[in-house]
Amino acid sequence: MNNAISRPMSEKVFDAFNVCAMLLLCMITLYPFLNVLAIALNEGNDSALGGITIFPRDVTFENFKTVFQNKDLLQAGVITISRTLFGTLLSLLITSLAAYALSKKKLLGRSAILVFMTIPMFIGGTLVSNFIIMHDLHLLNSFFVYIIPGAFSFFNMIIMRTYFYTIPESLEESARIDGASDVTIFFRIMLPLAMPMIAALGLFIGVGHWNDFFTNLLYITNAKLNTLQFILMRIVKSQDMSNFLDELKNYKPGMTNLRQVTPQSIRNATTVVTVFPIIVIYPFLQKYFIKGMMIGAVKE
Incomplete structure (x- = not known):
């Protein structure tokens, strides 16, 4: 007092x-x-x-x-929810696997792999080159164009790798003494201990998937694969508003x-x-x- x-x-x-x-x-x-x-x-x-x-x-x-x-909005909601769930889960799995592997100093060629992965952070492709790549991979007008291209993030991998460094090596050594393999150690020890970091990154990745409309704009022409954000963008720009209201008058x-x-x-x-x-x-x-x-x- x-x-x-x-x-x-x-x-x-x-x-x-x-x-x-x-x-x-x-x-x-x-x-x-x-x-x-x-x-x-x-x-x-x-x-x-x-x-x-x-x-x-x-x-x-x-x-x-x-x-x-609006039937298109409901369909877009299903696509957006599916994209967010599957895209986030796949991205977290690939990112955490890469981070765990690159956190091991005994990994052969680790430095070269890190340098190779760093280059795209500074030198990226153009819209035209990315479109050609999506075309050659047969991802145009495909649901997987929302998931596969962004499944790995080097920046998120670095964050996850830094977290794995904070986990004592004695835990892994004890598991190996008990006969655990790398797969068992990763899924039964490392992932449960990394849940706070996975939740944080999952939130970032999920929000990114949910808010993205640019992928839809560039690579999707099939109306059945439109996302909520793409439809919202068109409504805000009044591209679909008059047609939508006219349809409802007869629906x-x-x-x-x-x-x-x-x-x-x-x-x-x-x-x-x-x-x-x-x-x-x-x-x-x-x-x-x-x-x-x-x-x-x-x-x-």
Whole structure:
């Protein structure tokens, strides 16, 4: 108690300034998201009048009903979820295997392999050359174009390899004495111990897959393989909005009240539907994410 009373005035002023600055930063960060949600939950014609901040003025769910009547959006949701799950799992498996192998000093040619893998970080291909490669690999208009090209990341591998360095070698030596092979050691010892780092990298990789629309734009022309972000990009640019609303007028009349729906309200509702899964998943991975990012930050 005495320590709290005897604190200098400069420290109190500094703490107050920090609190105000953090509150202001939170408001600036959250406002765009809350504004989009408020417009998505507000009646379309009323939103067109303006004045919507973070609270809807005329609450309605017609915007979301209209969004979920878009069959292309539902198909894109299945593609996006599948891509995120399979792409993240494959990338984590390949990255962790490479990191474990390259963390061993006894690996023959380890230095040459690292140098060879470093080169693409500084010298990359062009859009034309990448397109030719995808064509030659028969990945154009294929679901695997979302997964295979980005299955390995040298940067993520370096992070994972650094983590494997922190695991005592005595654990591996004890397992070898008990007759464990490299495969057994990796899957039954190394991977469980690396779960914080795997969760952190998995979050990065998963968000990257979920938010990517450029791959769809470059290599996919089959509408059945479109992703949520690609459709959202087209809706935001109003390329599909008029056609979508015209189709709904003739699609099971009475399911939605199109008089309450405007292109602006549909854009915001689509944005909320697209972003919502990541917002829901992140809190469950947050503790692993923070722990994984802190690994290696302090050297004793």
